[in-house]
Amino acid sequence: xxxxxxxxxxxxxxxxxxxxxxxxxxxxxxxxxxxxxxxxxxxxxxxxxxxxxxxxxxxxxxxxxxxxxxxxxxxxxxxxxxxxxxxxxxxxxxxxxxxxxxxxxxxxxxxxxxxxxxxxxxxxxxxxxxxxxxxxxxxxxxxxxxxxxxxxxxxxxxxxxxxxxxxxxxxxxxxxxxxxxxxxxxxxxxxxxxxxxxxxxxxxxxxxxxxxxxxxxxxxxxxxxxxxxxxxxxxxxxxxxxxxxxxxxxxxxxxxxxxxxxxxxxxxxxxxxxxxxxxxxxxxxxxxxxxxxxxxxxxxxxxxxxxxxxxxxxxxxxxxxxxxxxxxx
Amino acid sequence: xxxxxxxxxxxxxxxxxxxxxxxxxxxxxxxxxxxxxxxxxxxxxxxxxxxxxxxxxxxxxxxxxxxxxxxxxxxxxxxxxxxxxxxxxxxxxxxxxxxxxxxxxxxxxxxxxxxxxxxxxxxxxxxxxxxxxxxxxxxxxxxxxxxxxxxxxxxxxxxxxxxxxxxxxxxxxxxxxxxxxxxxxxxxxxxxxxxxxxxxxxxxxxxxxxxxxxxxxxxxxxxxxxxxxxxxxxxxxxxxxxxxxxxxxxxxxxxxxxxxxxxxxxxxxxxxxxxxxxxxxxxxxxxxxxxxxxxxxxxxxxxxxxxxxxxxxxxxxxxxxxx
Numbered sequence: 001x002x003x004x005x006x007x008x009x010x011x012x013x014x015x016x017x018x019x020x021x022x023x024x025x026x027x028x029x030x031x032x033x034x035x036x037x038x039x040x041x042x043x044x045x046x047x048x049x050x051x052x053x054x055x056x057x058x059x060x061x062x063x064x065x066x067x068x069x070x071x072x073x074x075x076x077x078x079x080x081x082x083x084x085x086x087x088x089x090x091x092x093x094x095x096x097x098x099x100x101x102x103x104x105x106x107x108x109x110x111x112x113x114x115x116x117x118x119x120x121x122x123x124x125x126x127x128x129x130x131x132x133x134x135x136x137x138x139x140x141x142x143x144x145x146x147x148x149x150x151x152x153x154x155x156x157x158x159x160x161x162x163x164x165x166x167x168x169x170x171x172x173x174x175x176x177x178x179x180x181x182x183x184x185x186x187x188x189x190x191x192x193x194x195x196x197x198x199x200x201x202x203x204x205x206x207x208x209x210x211x212x213x214x215x216x217x218x219x220x221x222x223x224x225x226x227x228x229x230x231x232x233x234x235x236x237x238x239x240x241x242x243x244x245x246x247x248x249x250x251x252x253x254x255x256x257x258x259x260x261x262x263x264x265x266x267x268x269x270x271x272x273x274x275x276x277x278x279x280x281x282x283x284x285x286x287x288x289x290x291x292x293x294x295x296x297x298x299x300x301x302x303x304x305x306x307x308x309x310x311x312x313x314x315x316x317x318x319x320x321x322x323x324x325x326x327x328x329x
Numbered sequence: 330x331x332x333x334x335x336x337x338x339x340x341x342x343x344x345x346x347x348x349x350x351x352x353x354x355x356x357x358x359x360x361x362x363x364x365x366x367x368x369x370x371x372x373x374x375x376x377x378x379x380x381x382x383x384x385x386x387x388x389x390x391x392x393x394x395x396x397x398x399x400x401x402x403x404x405x406x407x408x409x410x411x412x413x414x415x416x417x418x419x420x421x422x423x424x425x426x427x428x429x430x431x432x433x434x435x436x437x438x439x440x441x442x443x444x445x446x447x448x449x450x451x452x453x454x455x456x457x458x459x460x461x462x463x464x465x466x467x468x469x470x471x472x473x474x475x476x477x478x479x480x481x482x483x484x485x486x487x488x489x490x491x492x493x494x495x496x497x498x499x500x501x502x503x504x505x506x507x508x509x510x511x512x513x514x515x516x517x518x519x520x521x522x523x524x525x526x527x528x529x530x531x532x533x534x535x536x537x538x539x540x541x542x543x544x545x546x547x548x549x550x551x552x553x554x555x556x557x558x559x560x561x562x563x564x565x566x567x568x569x570x571x572x573x574x575x576x577x578x579x580x581x582x583x584x585x586x587x588x589x590x591x592x593x594x595x596x597x598x599x600x601x602x603x604x605x606x607x608x609x610x611x612x613x614x615x616x617x618x619x620x621x622x623x624x625x626x627x628x629x630x631x632x633x634x635x636x637x638x639x640x641x642x643x644x645x646x647x648x649x650x651x652x
């Protein structure tokens with residue numbers, strides 16, 4: 001087992017809203033080993049993006065706050081760092097790439113300059129240009145010398161996302177958090193970007209936390225998967241195991257709704273309802289109102305993570321030894 | 330054919346150069362395509378492929394620059410008065426953005442009332458008919474939904490309202506432009522199940538416009554692939570997915586991730602270089618040649634023929650089936 005790089009333990013991130021406290025991340029535990037690719041899968045409102053923001057302590061709203069938990073990177077406690085130290089971690093050991101490259105880039109600054117700036121923030125300006133050109137070449141952009149002076153609007157969506165990845169990787173991060181990095185892109189461009197991320201992992205020895213709703217992308221890129229539902233990780237394990245033998249009814253439902261180009265699947269088995277309101281979660285297991293296998297206990301008791309196999313766990317009472325024994329009889 | 334495109338083209342003016350010729354975006358070029366009663370035909374492609382513009386022309390929302398749309402074997406240009414109104418009732422459209430396509434100031438009851446009025450349902454019967462439509466698309470209890478405004482609904486519920494509104498005119502064909510692309514996986518499946526049930530129960534045909542090949546494989550009987558304004562391949566869905574003939578279709582399928590790690594390892598991926606060219610200045614010869622892994626000199630020079638590669642399967646390519 002490779003040494004863990006990122007370790008998230010019992011993380012709680014809350015957002016204060018006029019309607020009450022939204023428990024966007026509600027006690028998750030997650031590890032990303034060095035150099036590994038881990039997928040964090042969920043639908044909208046599952047808390048997967050807030051998990052990424054929590055690691056960087058960079059929230060889209062001032063109302064969000066980490067209330068409890070531990071986040072360690074290469075053994076260092078990130079939550080103990082002050083703002084200045086955290087700024088150095090961002091874009092240094094950890095970088096993040098978002099869905100929409102257009103909003104991330106500064107529209108009035110040449111793209112090369114933006115890559116150079118990311119380098120200079122940590123290492124000073126003296127060799128920033130040189131490193132920026134190298135980063136632009138590394139992400140597969142042609143003719144970096146000319147491209148350096150171009151503006152974001154002069155580039156295609158795919159090229160802009162490459163620039164964003166160059167900015168993220170110019171300081172050789174240990175961990176790249178990619179939040180829906182290809183969702184805004186066309187399929188053929190998505191394939192280019194996924195290929196690039198895989199190459200960067202190999203060449204830079206970088207780990208990847210890939211946040212996505214797309215099970216196909218996870219299957220293609222990740223060795224391990226965590227499935228999030230309403231602020232919690234409901235199942236986690238090796239990708240092959242999760243796809244072949246999902247243990248949580250939510251994961252089972254997701255996979256049953258996932259269509260594939262490999263065969264025409266009848267669209268029959270469907271999860272009813274939608275993700276619950278995070279400000280008013282149901283009692284017991286938060287999936288129980290939609291669960292086809294709901295039992296009495298699920299309505300009152302929140303299930304703990306129960307082991308299903310090596311590195312494979314699901315938060316579901318079905319896997320409680322007493323229940324499992326009862327079913328076997 | 331219920332609804333048909335014949336040699337359809339659409340050009341949009343783009344800017345104006347002083348003393349020079351006006352530039353034109355060639356959104357759609359010479360597209361022929363038919364939708365028979367009760368079937369689902371998928372129109373797939375990436376951004377700028379012209380799939381949405383083709384759909385809008387078939388739905389009568391856009392006037393073609395060349396070619397014609399035919400409805401029940403009559404060219405639209407020949408339809409007048411009652412026949413034109415019948416076409417407008419019979420062909421409805423639903424869109425990706427369920428919010429933008431509903432009037433935010435009207436309740437569901439009012440939205441459906443307008444649509445039912447257009448079909449000529451007498452005012453006295455409309456509220457019953459509206460309730461019936463909501464029941465049909467699964468928004469129950471109906472009484473709690475009728476007085477709601479679109480913003481009070483989830484994305485999936487709003488898309489159900491759009492479907493209900495389309496059904497209000499009792500259509501023969503629904504042009505559905507990315508109807509499930511903005512929805513979460515579990516909600517997406519609910520809407521697809523709904524669309525399939527409506528097809529069984531009402532015999533409505535769909536022109537299903539999508540960039541998502543996995544969805545297309547499960548919903549469509551026939552599929553047409555567009556690239557840069559051109560229809561580059563069409564045929565029965567099974568045939569096109571099993572034996573794609575156009576190199577673009579081959580690449581598109583190979584680039585689509587599959588939700589199965591073992592299959593992902595087995596599959597060979599073709600990664601096309603570069604971006605989709607601008608429809609302002611499509612490349613000479615075959616429009617796909619700058620990105621095509623098997624392009625030859627001929628492809629750079631000459632526009633390709635539409636070749637019948639198998640029964641009912643055609644590809645616009647000099648070398649179909651060779652990638």
